[in-house]
Amino acid sequence: MLFLIEYDRESGKIVTFRSFDDSEREDAEHSRLEKELELNRRGVEREVVILEAPTEAAVRRTHRRYFESLRELVEAS
Amino acid sequence: MDEVSKSQIDRLGDRLRAGNIDDEDLRLLDRYRLSFSKAYEFVVRKIRDDLRYEPTGRPAKSTTSISEKLRRETIRLTQIQDIAGCRIVTPDMLDQVLVVGELEYQFKGAIIIDRRDTPSHGYRAVHVIVRHSGKLVEIQVRTALQHLWAELSEKLADLIDPAIKYGGGGEKRPDILDKTSEMVAEAENLEWELTQIPKEDRPQTVDSRVEEFKARLFDLLKARIEALTGK
Numbered sequence: 377m378l379f380l381i382e383y384d385r386e387s388g389k390i391v392t393f394r395s396f397d398d399s400e401r402e403d404a405e406h407s408r409l410e411k412e413l414e415l416n417r418r419g420v421e422r423e424v425v426i427l428e429a430p431t432e433a434a435v436r437r438t439h440r441r442y443f444e445s446l447r448e449l450v451e452a453s
Numbered sequence: 454m455d456e457v458s459k460s461q462i463d464r465l466g467d468r469l470r471a472g473n474i475d476d477e478d479l480r481l482l483d484r485y486r487l488s489f490s491k492a493y494e495f496v497v498r499k500i501r502d503d504l505r506y507e508p509t510g511r512p513a514k515s516t517t518s519i520s521e522k523l524r525r526e527t528i529r530l531t532q533i534q535d536i537a538g539c540r541i542v543t544p545d546m547l548d549q550v551l552v553v554g555e556l557e558y559q560f561k562g563a564i565i566i567d568r569r570d571t572p573s574h575g576y577r578a579v580h581v582i583v584r585h586s587g588k589l590v591e592i593q594v595r596t597a598l599q600h601l602w603a604e605l606s607e608k609l610a611d612l613i614d615p616a617i618k619y620g621g622g623g624e625k626r627p628d629i630l631d632k633t634s635e636m637v638a639e640a641e642n643l644e645w646e647l648t649q650i651p652k653e654d655r656p657q658t659v660d661s662r663v664e665e666f667k668a669r670l671f672d673l674l675k676a677r678i679e680a681l682t683g684k
Contacts, residue, residue, distance in 0.1 A: 435509055
């Protein structure tokens with residue numbers, strides 16, 4: 377599966393999160409570009425990234441920073 | 454991507470560094486990143502199908518991360534090695550060594566960057582850089598402890614100052630990062646040495662002492678994070 381994440385570094389929180397099937401790779405890539413264009417036009421700085429893993433749980437494990445607060449990072453360990 | 458020259462991409466890098474990009478720049482960057490797809494898919498498929506590991510892939514580095522890297526380092530956009538990559542997290546150093554060995558075998562000629570003995574601002578991991586179809590793909594191999602430290606470092610960089618991740622941040626840099634990086638290394642080196650001794654020959658108390666050491670490390674992290682977050 378593919379996961380398109382829009383993340384606000386300043387607040388440390390995810391703004392938008394979308395998942396795509398493996399067969400929807402082009403849609404995911406198109407959506408990433410459209411999101412970056414939209415943010416750039418608005419002058420908003422956000423991290424926009426696609427991650428790929430078998431499940432959402434796997435992404436949450438390998439890229440915890442997007443999903444968890446500082447405290448949660450340590451407490452869940 | 455053949456129709457776009459290296460110099461066009463590096464000029465795009467200059468504009469990213471200056472923070473002055475428009476729609477066309479983003480479209481060009483997107484095309485450049487997509488030119489890594491074939492290499493990325495080759496590497497990830499091989500890791501999944503032949504090695505039976507489940508990496509999390511990141512087909513393209515974010516624009517924000519690329520811009521920051523260009524500002525931080527004196528490199529050109531076409532020199533960035535981690536435009537595409539993936540990450541494998543192992544339970545401990547023994548598994549990390551096994552995974553890196555298998556990757557070296559599968560991807561002949563891969564470059565191994567071992568940041569365990571010479572950490573980069575506290576960051577410890579092994580990166581395996583694979584070249585395929587003329588493109589580089591970075592495989593990050595981290596143990597669970599190295600991964601926790603890296604996630605904390607990145608989160609602190611997000612919330613306090615991006616420079617923290619690279620040893621900067623001045624007074625804002627929490628001392629916890631340097632201290633716990635050393636503790637992670639100590640715990641893992643101890644654990645590694647233990648794996649070299651047959652289990653039947655180990656004093657029974659040694660394994661539990663490693664676990665105690667790790668527990669102390671987590672307690673320290675929790676206490677310092679609580680202090681930082683004011684809770």
